Amino acid sequence: MRPAASAHTHPGRSFQDPAATAGFQAVMRSAIEHKREAQLQVPWAQLRAQAHRLKAEAIGDLDRLLVHFEREFSARGGTVLWAPSARDAVEHVLAICRRHGVSTLVKGKSMISEEIDLNDALQASGIEAVETDLGEFIIALACDQPSHITAPALHLSRGDIGELFARKLGIPYSDDPHVLMTAARDRLRETLLRAQAGLTGVNFAVADTGTIVVVENEGNGGLSATLPPVHISLMGIEKIIARLADLPVFLQLLARAATGQKLTSYTHHFLGPEEGRKAYCVVIDAGRSEVLADPKTRESLYCIRCGACLNVCPVYRRAGGAAYRSVYAGPIGSVITAQLSGHRHGAELPFVSTLCGACQEECPVNIDLPHQLVHMRSRLAPDARDGRKGKAIGAAAFLMQGRMTYALASALVRVALRLAPACRPLLPFLSGWTRERALPALPKQSFKAWWKSRERERPR
Amino acid sequence: MSATASAFSRLRGGERVALFLPCYCDMLYPHIGQAMVGLFERLGVSLDYPQEQTCCGQPAFNGGSWPEARALARRFAKVFSPYPWIVVPSGSCAAMVKVFYPYIEAGAQADELGGRVFDLASFLVDVLGVVDVGATFAHSVTYHDGCHARRELKTSGAAVALLKAVRGLRYVPLPSIDECCGFGGLFSVEYERLSASMGRAKCDNILVTDADVVTSQDASCLMHLEGLLERQRLGKRPRTMHLAEILARP
Numbered sequence: 001m002r003p004a005a006s007a008h009t010h011p012g013r014s015f016q017d018p019a020a021t022a023g024f025q026a027v028m029r030s031a032i033e034h035k036r037e038a039q040l041q042v043p044w045a046q047l048r049a050q051a052h053r054l055k056a057e058a059i060g061d062l063d064r065l066l067v068h069f070e071r072e073f074s075a076r077g078g079t080v081l082w083a084p085s086a087r088d089a090v091e092h093v094l095a096i097c098r099r100h101g102v103s104t105l106v107k108g109k110s111m112i113s114e115e116i117d118l119n120d121a122l123q124a125s126g127i128e129a130v131e132t133d134l135g136e137f138i139i140a141l142a143c144d145q146p147s148h149i150t151a152p153a154l155h156l157s158r159g160d161i162g163e164l165f166a167r168k169l170g171i172p173y174s175d176d177p178h179v180l181m182t183a184a185r186d187r188l189r190e191t192l193l194r195a196q197a198g199l200t201g202v203n204f205a206v207a208d209t210g211t212i213v214v215v216e217n218e219g220n221g222g223l224s225a226t227l228p229p230v231h232i233s234l235m236g237i238e239k240i241i242a243r244l245a246d247l248p249v250f251l252q253l254l255a256r257a258a259t260g261q262k263l264t265s266y267t268h269h270f271l272g273p274e275e276g277r278k279a280y281c282v283v284i285d286a287g288r289s290e291v292l293a294d295p296k297t298r299e300s301l302y303c304i305r306c307g308a309c310l311n312v313c314p315v316y317r318r319a320g321g322a323a324y325r326s327v328y329a330g331p332i333g334s335v336i337t338a339q340l341s342g343h344r345h346g347a348e349l350p351f352v353s354t355l356c357g358a359c360q361e362e363c364p365v366n367i368d369l370p371h372q373l374v375h376m377r378s379r380l381a382p383d384a385r386d387g388r389k390g391k392a393i394g395a396a397a398f399l400m401q402g403r404m405t406y407a408l409a410s411a412l413v414r415v416a417l418r419l420a421p422a423c424r425p426l427l428p429f430l431s432g433w434t435r436e437r438a439l440p441a442l443p444k445q446s447f448k449a450w451w452k453s454r455e456r457e458r459p460r
Numbered sequence: 461m462s463a464t465a466s467a468f469s470r471l472r473g474g475e476r477v478a479l480f481l482p483c484y485c486d487m488l489y490p491h492i493g494q495a496m497v498g499l500f501e502r503l504g505v506s507l508d509y510p511q512e513q514t515c516c517g518q519p520a521f522n523g524g525s526w527p528e529a530r531a532l533a534r535r536f537a538k539v540f541s542p543y544p545w546i547v548v549p550s551g552s553c554a555a556m557v558k559v560f561y562p563y564i565e566a567g568a569q570a571d572e573l574g575g576r577v578f579d580l581a582s583f584l585v586d587v588l589g590v591v592d593v594g595a596t597f598a599h600s601v602t603y604h605d606g607c608h609a610r611r612e613l614k615t616s617g618a619a620v621a622l623l624k625a626v627r628g629l630r631y632v633p634l635p636s637i638d639e640c641c642g643f644g645g646l647f648s649v650e651y652e653r654l655s656a657s658m659g660r661a662k663c664d665n666i667l668v669t670d671a672d673v674v675t676s677q678d679a680s681c682l683m684h685l686e687g688l689l690e691r692q693r694l695g696k697r698p699r700t701m702h703l704a705e706i707l708a709r710p
Contacts, residue, residue: 173615316655351647353641353642353644353647356639356644357611361638370611373523377523377524378524378526379524381525389523390525393520396519397517400483401513401535402514405633410486413487413488417488423657432648433687435689436653436685436691437656437687437691443488443489446487447493450493450509452492452511453494
């Protein structure tokens with residue numbers, strides 16, 4: 001996983017320069033409203049607790065369940081390939097393409113393919129890779145990066161997309177969604193029919209039946225998986241669930257949490273290849289063992305990628321997905337990005353949060369995101385900030401260690417507040433505050449001083 | 461005798477209640493501490509203020525400097541361990557002790573302290589069993605929930621109940637009360653534009669209520685909102701007051 005290349009397509013989009021429009025924020029707000037309405041249709045709290053427990057069991061039993069899945073998937077004629085690293089996963093896909101003479105590969109929506117930078121590797125090997133999910137198709141045309149887990153092109157307006165299609169597909173400009181969709185569909189149908197292989201992600205891999213479950217709304221995932229003679233599934237190890245009987249719990253939660261739908265338009269159960277066809281499933285670790293090994297972050301592997309934590313996050317709503325420079329944005333992205341990328345980037349992300357906890361409230365599997373964010377801060381602090389900030393916290397903490405040093409700190413605060421109006425640029429810490437806000441008025445004396453004089457005056 | 465009545469009689473019988481006043485309140489908002497002392501005197505409970513107290517360690521904890529946070533947690537536990545009850549006029553600092561000391565494994569003394577630490581609203585309503593504290597305040601008031609008070613301690617109900625029982629006070633609910641104000645400790649200066657953007661949305665909701673006063677259990681949120689409101693240069697703007705200040709009004 002590499003830092004997303006979106007900085008150049010969206011200049012100024014960073015956490016220091018939050019650029020999300022009012023329209024974007026309104027979309028996020030209505031997504032959460034739809035979710036909350038949809039929750040009322042089912043015993044939400046009960047399903048949520050059940051899903052949490054089922055995921056805990058599955059993640060706790062991962063070694064056994066993965067092997068069980070391999071056995072069942074193989075018995076149905078599929079082939080499981082193991083990928084300890086992102087690079088291994090890419091090599092597997094390239095080897096499959098070579099074996100079957102694949103020159104064109106169609107892709108259903110797969111976040112993990114973004115995570116392992118598959119498209120770059122395919123391109124370098126001369127394989128044409130075409131995204132068939134409308135949002136991903138748009139992102140690929142724009143040479144952009146997805147900004148949302150379930151809605152990758154969320155940050156683009158239909159005007160943006162109209163201009164993009166006019167430029168890249170050579171159609172007359174239109175911002176009519178129907179016209180744009182038809183243009184994309186025509187292009188994609190043709191590609192789907194000539195591709196030699198199709199690649200999709202996995203929402204759930206069912207251990208006891210060897211079933212691969214993919215949910216989607218557009219139908220492109222089903223076509224990508226079934227039209228070409230070779231189907232490649234990419235999954236992170238955490239996608240496993242123990243039993244087919246567990247699936248309804250997750251299906252009832254996932255679409256409602258993501259969009260407020262009762263179910264997605266399509267729920268595919270892929271049960272191995274038909275006669276004369278091939279099915280591969282690449283099972284990828286790529287940093288997930290590290291998440292698993294830390295009991296305080298393990299829960300983040302329960303994530304079913306609904307995007308609700310993004311939709312409700314006040315930081316995501318304002319900064320947009322591009323600011324995260326990661327395939328996974330929002331609170332869940334802030335927890336897992338550093339770990340999944342082998343600590344190559346994402347160390348800052350857990351710090352870009354007020355730890356307000358709204359994400360956990362919305363999470364359909366009740367992942368303790370705020371506590372994981374603060375835990376990741378302790379793990380990533382040395383990578384995330386320059387030494388100066390760490391020293392400043394250390395110095396402040398030192399001052400808080402004794403009564404006399406505390407009195408000194410208290411005196412320093414008084415001096416700083418008194419001088420601030422006159423020489424605010426001298427105090428970088430204060431300017432972080434005062435660019436946007438007025439400083440509090442300095443009281444006559446501290447509470448400690450007041451208490452002492454009160455004690456003195458009190459009759460003993 | 462009910463549990464709360466017995467707690468009250470134990471307190472009246474001389475069990476000591478310590479006040480932990482968050483460090484920044486000691487330095488910047490001494491009147492919150494003074495209001496706490498006055499309020500509890502009226503309720504017949506005399507507060508102790510252990511003068512060795514400094515900081516609960518939350519800024520270091522949130523900043524990822526856990527060794528420093530642990531050291532401060534241990535110090536806090538030592539200073540307050542003699543007290544059977546500790547009351548804190550802050551949801552955020554109370555949550556630090558109750559929820560996060562065990563989380564950072566700061567030692568048995570710190571772990572054990574959590575059960576004795578209460579935010580102001582929970583202490584009054586759940587421990588003392590008092591909802592009407594005998595206050596009078598003839599203004600319209602809206603209540604801002606700090607996120608720790610709301611989600612870690614779940615004390616919003618107690619705070620609102622206390623306000624509603626104040627004579628003359630007209631309680632106006634704050635729209636989108638569950639959205640963070642954007643303070644977030646160090647976040648407020650490290651990502652000041654995000655912080656201020658969230659704060660301005662909160663201010664808009666406060667202004668919609670047309671309340672005279674916005675109150676909260678957390679002076680840190682109020683410091684941020686007050687700072688933003690002041691910059692807006694409005695003709696008339698709501699005053700920020702800590703919950704303790706309103707409840708202390710005779």
